Amino acid sequence: MLEIRNLRKSYGRNLAVDEVSFFVPDGQIGILLGPNGAGKSTIIKSIAGLLRYQGQIGIQEIPARQLEAKRIFGYVPEIPAMFEALTVREHIEYIRKAYASSITDEEVEALLERFELKDKQDKLGNELSKGMMQKVSICCALAIRPKVILLDEPMVGLDPRAIKELKETVRELRDQGVTVLISTHMLEMVEDLWDVMFVMEKGKIIGSYRKSEAGEKDLDDLFFEMTGGDEK
């Protein structure tokens, strides 16, 4: 589970996230929606421990700043960061060892196959395309066997097959009881993938919905209803 309570983050005088609270239970996919500049990445980076913030963030009820919480959560950043001198396989092995992950050799092979990295496994980090880096980043986050995983605009830069595999992977994680949070402004990419959605505007959550409450309405309808726009 992921719990955010009264999260507040300013950059100088700019209040980017204003007293935001939300909760995503075990085995559910939460999506964080909102226009450019709404504050989504600031929330994700706060959860990932990359920013100083005020408020509380809990990963499986453990404060996110604690090592115990960091051990069980995976993060796929919007812009992947590679180790230039490590190969694709070495990235995964490095993460696996650093986290003392219980992932098996067979599961690592299956991950490389799934994201079409097997024939790229000996390429160095600085020899990869943006999409390949994104796939390595996803594999590294999965290799720790996270209980909570954050994906920041994960579909950007991926080819259609990788998008399909990623969506399937996310559903499998949910079925295994993992908590998933996806930040995006590409509604069509997560249309069939959410359990609970949070819409942000100007640093605040202006509305949220559970899929079970949505009735006939699709994600587009709910999003534009909350943001006051009319896309149709």
Ligand code: ATP
């Ligand atoms: P996008 O969809 O464009 O990625 P976002 O919803 O992720 O947007 P944030 O990147 O969190 O939004 O930005 C929220 C606000 O914080 C914006 O006003 C932005 O200008 C500001 N901001 C973000 N990062 C910084 C930074 N490093 N320094 C100063 N201001 C920042």
